[in-house]
Amino acid sequence: MKQYNEEIATNPAVEMIHASLDRDKKAAESWAAKEGFPWPTVMMDKIKESGLEEYMPRAVPNYKLLSKDGKIVAEGKGEVFAKVAELKKEET
């Protein structure tokens, strides 16, 4: 959460999207409210419409860094945030 607020929310080049695999919207909502999720969410019933279906992982949690054109740039939490930090350095 801290990492999101400090590194992503203020970065115009990157956005974080939570793709919820909960089929029960109430369960997803309760969890998000309990944790105070600050990021936008795509609910399970909207994943196909969002175009994220082709990136669905075999197991969760899973992080992917996608370019705006849909290429997978990095995968796994460590790799994804390392790549974001690298991109930020390149910009400065």
Add this chain to the structure above:
Amino acid sequence: MKKRYILAAALASLLGLGTLTARTWTSADGKKTFKGELKALDKAAGKITVLLSSGKTVSFSTELLSDADKEFIRENEAAIENVGPGAQAGGALNEQKIGKGLAKEGVLSKLAGETFAGYKLEKAPEYYIVYFSASW
């Protein structure tokens, strides 16, 4: 002359935006009023998101509002969508493979208090971190 006309039109447009979204809202029973700026409308869920003068953002059902407020929302539906937080990013998002899907009506939601409310991206980024997870 032409420059003056363009300037006046731009100014009128800006003034129009301010008066359209900032409003004194009234509860359905007429007993409570509050000032706030309309930030988003979720037609599917029948909810609006309002930025209160205290700086707090709240999301609630339009059923809690007075008939006049509901009428205002109905009459200005198209304009509200055009001045919402996602309006500026919308065009750029539609040029992207990822952004295009996320910009579709009703696809994104965001926590507003204890519940999810409709949300539109406020930026058109170069990269997206997609975090797949579930509560279980």
